[in-house]
Amino acid sequence: MPQAIVRQFPCRSDNFGVLVHDPSTGKVISIDAPEEAAIRAALDAEGWQLSHILTTHHHQDHVEANEALKAAFGAEIIGPAGEKAKIPGIDRAVSGGERFSVGGLDVEVIDTPGHTAGEISYHFPEEKLLFAADALFSLGCGRLFEGDAATMWASMQRLRALPDDTMLYCGHEYTTTNARFAVDVDPGNTTLRNRVEEVERLRIAGKATLPVELGLEKLTNPFLRADNPELKASLGMEDADPVAVFAALREKRNGY
Structure with missing residues (x-):
C-alpha cells in the first residue's frame, strides 16, 4: 500500500520543489534541489530532516542547492551516471533499469535523455509516483538541448x-502555455479541451496544475x-x- 507523503511547492520563478x-523510517527525499531557502522552508513547515536528494539532470536550476x-543535513545525493561529473556533491550514480530503496520506498530509475544527454526520471512503483523533471511536462516535454527527436521520443515511450494511475510530477509550471499549444495542434481532442479548462480554473484559483495522472497525459499530451x-x-x-511527427511538434513548440 502507498505510504509516502508528498509535498510540492514553488521554487525560483517557475520551478517546483x-x-x-x-x-x-523518517527518511525525506528532495527531488532535485532548485532553491535552498524554499526547500528548507518546506522541511521546517513539516518538521522533517532531509536525508536524500534525487537529482534528475545537471541544469543549474535543478542542482543549485x-x-x-548536503552540508546542512548530510543528505546523500543520487544522480544520473551519464552526468556524474556535472552533478555537485553526488555520492551515488545510477542508470536506467536500476532499482534502489530509500527507507521503505522503492525507486526505479528510467533513462529519459533528450533534454540533457543523461537525464533520468524516478518512478516509485508502489507509491504510483513519477518524477520526470524536465523530460516530460504536463501537455509538453523538455527542449532538446543535448539530444535529438529520436532520443526524446524513445524517452517518451x-x-x-507506466501505469495510467501513476501521478506525474514535473520540474516546472509550464502547463498553461503547453495547453494552448496542444489545442492548436490537436484541435479535435475533446479530452484535451476538458483538461485545458481544468488548467485554466486551477491557475485562476492560484493553484498548481500538477501532479496529474499519467493516463490523462497519454490522452492529451501531443x-x-x-x-x-x-x-x-x-x-x-x-x-x-512518429519520430518525424515528434520533431515537427517540438520545432513548432520551440517557436510558440
Missing part, C-alpha cells in the same frame, strides 16, 4: 509505458501521441514516422 517523506543542503493517427492527420503528417 518536491519532498517525499517515508513515515515508516545540492551542496548547501518509456514513460508512456508529445506522448506522436504515433496517434488523429494527431498526425491534424498536422498533415498521416504517413510520417
